[in-house]
Amino acid sequence: MLNLKKSLSSRILFYFFIVGITLIVGVFYTFEEAGKEAFKQMEKEKAEVIVNTIVPTIAMNLYLGMTSNVDKIIKEVTDNNENILGITVVNKGKVVSSYLKKDIGKSDYFIMTRTIKRPNSDESIGKMHVIYSYAHFKRLVSKYSKLLWIFLFGIAVLLILFSIYLEQLLSPLKQIVLQLSNYTPKKNLSFEFSDREDEIGRISRTLEKMQQKIRSYALKQENMNKILEEKVQQKTQELKNRLYVDSLTGLPNRFRLQEDLENLNDATLIIINIDDFKELNDLFGHKTGDKILASFAQNIKNLITTNYPKFYRFSGDEFAMLFNRRMTKSDIEQFLSLLANKIENMTFFHGDKELSLHVTMGAYIGKEGALEKADIALKKAKQHKKSYEIYEESDKSVEIQYQKNIEWIKRLKKSIDLERVIPYFQAIVNAQTKKPKGYECLMRIRGDEGEIHSPYEFLEIAKKSRYYPKLTQIMIAKSCQYFQHSNCGFSINFSILDIMNKDIVQTLKESIEKYQVADRLILEIVESEGIENYSLVYDFVTDMKNIGCQIAIDDFGTGYSNFEHILQLPIDYIKIDGSLVKNVSTDENSELIISTIVNLAKKKKIATVAEFVSSAEIYEKVKALGVDYVQGYYFAKPEEHVEIECDQ
Amino acid sequence: MRQIVLLVLLFCFAQAYEYNKLLLRTQSSLYPKLIVMDRKLSSHINDRRIDLYILVTSIDWLYGRYIKEQLDKLFPKGVGGYILRTKVVNFSTFLADKEKSADAIYLLKAKEEILEKVAKKIEGKNIYSFTYEKEDLLFGFLFNVSIEKEVVIYINKRVLLRNDFEFMPELYQMARFIEP
Numbered sequence: 001m002l003n004l005k006k007s008l009s010s011r012i013l014f015y016f017f018i019v020g021i022t023l024i025v026g027v028f029y030t031f032e033e034a035g036k037e038a039f040k041q042m043e044k045e046k047a048e049v050i051v052n053t054i055v056p057t058i059a060m061n062l063y064l065g066m067t068s069n070v071d072k073i074i075k076e077v078t079d080n081n082e083n084i085l086g087i088t089v090v091n092k093g094k095v096v097s098s099y100l101k102k103d104i105g106k107s108d109y110f111i112m113t114r115t116i117k118r119p120n121s122d123e124s125i126g127k128m129h130v131i132y133s134y135a136h137f138k139r140l141v142s143k144y145s146k147l148l149w150i151f152l153f154g155i156a157v158l159l160i161l162f163s164i165y166l167e168q169l170l171s172p173l174k175q176i177v178l179q180l181s182n183y184t185p186k187k188n189l190s191f192e193f194s195d196r197e198d199e200i201g202r203i204s205r206t207l208e209k210m211q212q213k214i215r216s217y218a219l220k221q222e223n224m225n226k227i228l229e230e231k232v233q234q235k236t237q238e239l240k241n242r243l244y245v246d247s248l249t250g251l252p253n254r255f256r257l258q259e260d261l262e263n264l265n266d267a268t269l270i271i272i273n274i275d276d277f278k279e280l281n282d283l284f285g286h287k288t289g290d291k292i293l294a295s296f297a298q299n300i301k302n303l304i305t306t307n308y309p310k311f312y313r314f315s316g317d318e319f320a321m322l323f324n325r326r327m328t329k330s331d332i333e334q335f336l337s338l339l340a341n342k343i344e345n346m347t348f349f350h351g352d353k354e355l356s357l358h359v360t361m362g363a364y365i366g367k368e369g370a371l372e373k374a375d376i377a378l379k380k381a382k383q384h385k386k387s388y389e390i391y392e393e394s395d396k397s398v399e400i401q402y403q404k405n406i407e408w409i410k411r412l413k414k415s416i417d418l419e420r421v422i423p424y425f426q427a428i429v430n431a432q433t434k435k436p437k438g439y440e441c442l443m444r445i446r447g448d449e450g451e452i453h454s455p456y457e458f459l460e461i462a463k464k465s466r467y468y469p470k471l472t473q474i475m476i477a478k479s480c481q482y483f484q485h486s487n488c489g490f491s492i493n494f495s496i497l498d499i500m501n502k503d504i505v506q507t508l509k510e511s512i513e514k515y516q517v518a519d520r521l522i523l524e525i526v527e528s529e530g531i532e533n534y535s536l537v538y539d540f541v542t543d544m545k546n547i548g549c550q551i552a553i554d555d556f557g558t559g560y561s562n563f564e565h566i567l568q569l570p571i572d573y574i575k576i577d578g579s580l581v582k583n584v585s586t587d588e589n590s591e592l593i594i595s596t597i598v599n600l601a602k603k604k605k606i607a608t609v610a611e612f613v614s615s616a617e618i619y620e621k622v623k624a625l626g627v628d629y630v631q632g633y634y635f636a637k638p639e640e641h642v643e644i645e646c647d648q
Numbered sequence: 649m650r651q652i653v654l655l656v657l658l659f660c661f662a663q664a665y666e667y668n669k670l671l672l673r674t675q676s677s678l679y680p681k682l683i684v685m686d687r688k689l690s691s692h693i694n695d696r697r698i699d700l701y702i703l704v705t706s707i708d709w710l711y712g713r714y715i716k717e718q719l720d721k722l723f724p725k726g727v728g729g730y731i732l733r734t735k736v737v738n739f740s741t742f743l744a745d746k747e748k749s750a751d752a753i754y755l756l757k758a759k760e761e762i763l764e765k766v767a768k769k770i771e772g773k774n775i776y777s778f779t780y781e782k783e784d785l786l787f788g789f790l791f792n793v794s795i796e797k798e799v800v801i802y803i804n805k806r807v808l809l810r811n812d813f814e815f816m817p818e819l820y821q822m823a824r825f826i827e828p
Contacts, residue, residue, distance in 0.1 A: 060818040064681055066799055069822065119685055119816045121728065 020159040091126035185218035246313040249297035268323040269370040277317035336388040361388035424638035435647035438489030441479040484515035486644035491522035518548035578612030676718040684728030701750040712736035752776035
C-alpha cells in the first residue's frame with residue numbers, strides 16, 4: 001500500500017498519475033465530443049450544400065410542371081450520393097415526387113426540409129424533404145475515436161515512462177531520508193551522493209556540514225543542560241522553600257501544615273494567637289512587630305526539642321502546633337497551660353523597653369476538620385477571655401452558625417440580583433387620634449418559596465459583608481418611590497455605617513431629588529449603635545435638614561452615647577426604645593425613664609414615638625405619659641402594601 | 649346556300665396546317681411562365697400587363713382561338729403578378745402595325761418569308777417570342793417547347809444575346825440551346 005503521507009516521491013508520483021489520467025480522460029471526452037459535434041455539423045453542411053444545389057432546379061421544374069424532370073433529378077441525386085437515403089417533394093400536402101433507397105429502415109438518419117419557392121419569387125410552391133444518412137458521420141467518428149485512442153495511449157505510455165524516470169530521480173532523496181531517520185548527534189553519516197553536482201549532491205554536502213555543526217552544538221548543549229539542571233534543582237528547592245516556609249520566622253507555613261496534617265493518620269492541633277498584636281504594631285510599627293514575631297517564633301522553637309509537636313506560622317499573628325497523635329484531653333490541657341505560662345514569662349525587647357506577650361489558644365484533638373475546629377476553639381477562648389479552649393462536640397453549634405452565615409451571604413447576593421429585597425411599612429399612629437401619620441420602612445427579603453425574612457435574621461451578617469451598602473441603597477430607592485405620590489411621612493433607618501458611606505448618602509440625595517420626597521422623609525438614626533463621631537453625624541443631619549428632611553433618633557434610651565450630644569443635634573423625633581416600652585406597664589423604672597425622655601423632649605420641642613406598642617394596656621400607659629405617636633402590633637403589623645393617604 | 653358555305657369551310661380546313669393539340673396545350677401552359685423567369689421583365693413591361701399575341705394565318709384562325717382559350721383558362725389571374733392579355737392576330741396585321749403593341753408573340757405555322765419578316769420586325773425589341781415548330785426558331789425567335797422523349801425547352805442563343813433578357817440560371821441548366 002502506497003503511504004502518501006510518509007513519502008514525498010510517492011506523493012509526487014501519485015498526484016502526477018492522478019493529474020495525468022484526469023487529463024487523458026478529460027482530453028479524450030472533450031475532443032471526442034467536440035469532434036462528434038464538428039462531424040455532425042460538417043454532415044449537415046454537406047447535406048445543405050446538396051439541397052441548396054438541387055432546390056432551384058427542382059423549383060424550376062416544379063414550377064413549369066415538368067414533374068418527370070423532378071423525378072429524374074431526385075433519383076439521380078439520391079443514387080449518386082450515398083449519404084442521401086431519399087428525397088420527397090410535396091406540394092399542397094400531395095407528394096409530387098419521391099424516391100427512397102431500399103435499406104432506409106435500418107439506417108440512422110436526419111431529415112432536412114426546404115421550402116421550394118417559385119423561381120424569381122418568394123412564393124412557396126412546395127417542400128422538399130431530404131433524408132440524410134448518419135452512416136458517413138459514424139464512419140468518421142469511429143476513425144476519429146481510434147486516432148484519439150492511439151494518441152492518448154501514446155501520451156499514457158509517455159506518462160508511465162516519465163513517472164519511472166521521476167521515481168529514479170527521487171530515489172536518492174528516499175535513501176537520504178532513510179539514513180537520516182536513524183541519525184543521532186553521536187553518529188557520523190556519510191552520503192553516497194555528495195559527489196554529484198546536482199541538488200541531491202548539494203543537499204548531501206549540506207547535511208554533512210550540518211552534522212558537524214550539530215555535533216559541536218550537542219556537546220555544548222550537553223554541558224549547558226547539566227548546568228541548567230543544577231540551576232533548576234536549586235530554584236525548585238528555593239520555590240519549595242518559599243511555598244512552604246515563612247520568610248519572616250523561617251518556620252513552615254500554613255501550606256506545609258495542611259500537607260503534614262493530610263499525611264498524618266491522627267493528630268492534635270493547637271492554634272496560638274498573640275493577643276492584641278495589632279495594637280503592638282500600631283504602637284511600635286510593623287518593623288518592630290515583625291522582629292517580635294520572629295523572636296516569639298524562635299523562643300517557642302527553642303522550647304521544642306523533639307520531632308513533635310511541629311511548630312508553624314499560621315498567619316499574621318497566629319501560630320500552630322501539630323502533634324502526630326491524638327492526645328488525651330488532660331494531656332493537652334496540661335500542655336496548653338504549661339505553654340501559656342512559658343509564653344507569659346517570655347520577655348521581648350524593644351530598645352530598652354521590656355515587652356511581654358499574652359496568647360489565646362484553641363485546640364482540637366483529631367484530624368478531620370482540625371484547622372476549622374481549632375479555630376472555633378480559639379474564637380471561643382477569645383469570646384470567654386480564657387487563655388485556651390479545647391474544641392468539643394458541643395461547639396458544633398458555632399460551626400453550624402458559621403455555615404448559616406455563609407448561606408446568608410449567598411442568599412443576600414441572590415436577593416439583590418433577583419430584586420427580592422423589598423420594603424415593608426408599619427404605621428406610626430397619632431396617640432390621640434389613633435390615625436396613621438406615616439410609616440416606618442422596614443427591610444424584608446423574600447425567600448425562594450416566597451417566605452419573608454426580617455432583618456433580625458441577616459442584619460448582623462449583612463453589616464459584615466460587602467452587600468450591606470447595596471441593601472440600604474435598595475431600601476432608600478424603593479421606599480422613596482413608594483411614597484412619591486403620598487402625603488404620608490415615611491421613615492428610613494439610617495445607621496452610623498450608612499452615614500459614613502458616601503455612596504449611600506449620594507443614593508439618598510438622588511432618590512430624594514428624583515421622587516421629590518424631602519418634605520415627607522424622616523431619617524431614623526439608630527442611637528443604640530453608639531455614635532462616636534458626633535461631628536460627622538452633626539454635619540450629615542444638618543445637611544439633610546437643609547434639604548428638607550426630618551430627623552429621628554431611633555432606639556433612644558439604650559445607647560451608650562450621652563444625652564447631651566444627642567440633644568445637640570437638630571432632631572425632630574425621638575423614638576423610645578422598644579425594650580423600655582414593652583415593660584412600661586410592669587416595670588416602674590421603664591415608666592420613669594420614658595417619662596423623663598418625654599419631658600426632656602417636650603422641653604426641646606421634640607416629638608416622641610413609642611415603639612413596640614403591642615397592647616391596649618401599653619398604649620394607654622404611654623399615652624398617659626404624654627407620648628405623641630405610637631407604633632406597634634396593637635395598631636398595625638408591617639405590611640407590603642399600605643394606604644398612602646394619611647391624617648395630617 | 650348552305651351547301652356553298654359548308655363547301656367553303658371544308659376547303660378552309662383542308663387548306664389549314666396540322667397541329668398537335670397536346671403540344672399546343674403544353675406550350676400554352678409553359679410559355680407565359682417562361683416570360684416571368686426573366687429577371688428584367690419589369691424593365692420591359694411598365695404597365696404590369698403582358699400582351700401576348702398569337703400570330704396566325706387566316707386559315708389557322710380557329711387554332712389561334714383555341715390557344716387563346718387555353719391561355720385564358722390556365723392563367724385567369726395572370727402570371728407572376730402580371731396580367732396576361734392574349735389576342736389572336738393575323739401575321740399581316742402584326743406586320744402592318746408599326747407600333748410595338750405586343751410584349752410577347754406565339755407564332756403558329758406560316759410561310760418562311762412571313763416568319764422572316766416577323767423575326768426582322770421584333771429583332772432587338774425585347775419581345776418574347778415562342779414558336780409552335782422547333783425549326784421556326786432558326787428564323788430568329790427565342791423559345792420553343794417540344795415533346796420528344798420528354799418535354800424539352802429550346803432557346804435560340806443568338807436571339808437571347810441580341811435582346812436584353814436575363815433568365816434564371818436554372819432555366820439555362822434545363823433548356824437546350826440552338827445556335828444557327
